[in-house]
Amino acid sequence: MATIGIELIDAAVVAVRAGVRLASSPGVALVDPAGLVIGEAAAASARLKPVIANDRFWSDLSVDAVANAAEPQVSHADLAHAHLVSLWRQIAGPGDEAVLAVPGSMRLHQAGLALGIARQAGIPVAGVVDAAVAACAGLAARASVLHLDVQLHQAVLTELHGTTTLRRRRVEIAPRAGRKVMDSAWAQLVSEAMVRRTRFDPLHQAATEQQLYQRLPDWLAALANQESVDVAIQTDAGAFNATLRREQFTLAVEAWYAQLAELVHAGHRADEAVTLVLSSRAGELPALGERLAALPGLELVILPDTAAAAAAAERAAEIAPAEPPALVTALSRSRAAPAKRLGALATPTHVIQDGKAHAIDERPLIVGRGAGDGRRIALSGPGAGISRAHCTLQRRDGAVVVRDHSRHGTFVNGERVEGEATLGAGDRLRVGTPGVVLELVTVG
DSSP states (O other): OOEEEEEOOSSOEEEEETTEEEEEEOSOEEOOTTOOEETHHHHTTTTTSGGGEEOOTTTTOSSSBOTTOSSTTOBHHHHHHHHHHHHHHHHOOTTOEEEEEEOTTSOHHHHHHHHHHHHHTTOOEEEEEEHHHHHHTTSOOOSEEEEEEEOSSOEEEEEEEOSSEEEEEEEEEETTOOHHHHHHHHHHHHHHHHHHHHSOOTTSSHHHHHHHHHHHHHHHHHTTTOSEEEEEEEETTEEEEEEEEHHHHHHHTHHHHHHHHHHHHHTSOTTSOEEEEEOHHHHTSTTHHHHHHTSTTEEEEEOOTTHHHHHHHHTHHHHOOSSSOOEEOEEEOOOOOOOOOSSOOOOOOEEEETTEEEEOOSSOEEEEESOOSSSEEEEOSSOBTOOTTOEEEEEETTEEEEEEOOSSOEEETTEEOSSEEEEOTTOEEEETBTTEEEEEEOOO
């Protein structure tokens, strides 16, 4: 018997057990007279069969009939039910129960409907929690927290506050700043680049359009660490290629990035120190994190895609005392304990960055962006929240310590450094968000 955290988001329903992702199933359905197709299989054919594709049943959760469905009696609730049934069959074992993490954009009656649908699907639901609260309650963050999520059809900013208990204060929605419209803009960008270079338009045929949309996430991921990306579409006539720069992708969605920046800017006072937390869906958008990190008074954190679901499962005892379950919008703030070490770790002699070993001795070794005075590891390329003198490594009294000098934080094995921390061989040092990771080693 185990508790499974399930985050109900239109982009993808994510399920986590004991910190391990079990599934990430797109909120897409094909309402086909021959049989309903749901999740990953539906997403893989949505561009081939757009008339029967539906991706709004989570964002517009209701008992209303689905528009253009072959069967008029099919409702959004029916599709959500089918999605959860399919997911639970894949991931659950005997005696397992679930805690649902729902977005702040989901109204109270919709959260109640989701609970009823889950239970009708045979899922024992122990509790329901706001996804932003769950994802942020365990962070080493400031008292005021803004959580930004970019869903499929909208962006959601949740304002949270509290020193011992993190409470949801308010929720703001940008209804036209979702991932789907940005993907359409990027698809058009790729199409136009290929037409200019090869006279081939991948949006002209459904099969190549589907291929473009399926490859788009990989191209965006590549732009997190490089200034340009080679895009390619395979056809029976061969491969068609083009090269696009990072700034072309950001310019293509400038209107929506501006909305997101304004949403965040309006969410906090200029004199207030705030931690801005981006969901993985927001964090993977090229250069968005860097843009938002430049706003005054903000430190930036980007979450993994399992954050809300994992926290929902871990906090089940705190979330699930009520019967029937009520929507929980406040959790105690608890910082994750540092990873346990089995025995004493050797004192590191070098730090590894991009395959190069830098010796650590009694002289300060500065880690930061760009060139500067003194011994330093000069980091380059895109990366939000990296200061020019971000942190310092130094051997002192037989130990190696790291001292944080930054606004946005230095992390050892995922734990934020408060002032300074002692390092051991095998530790992973992260600066920035999503960050540059350096490894500590001992050379015999």
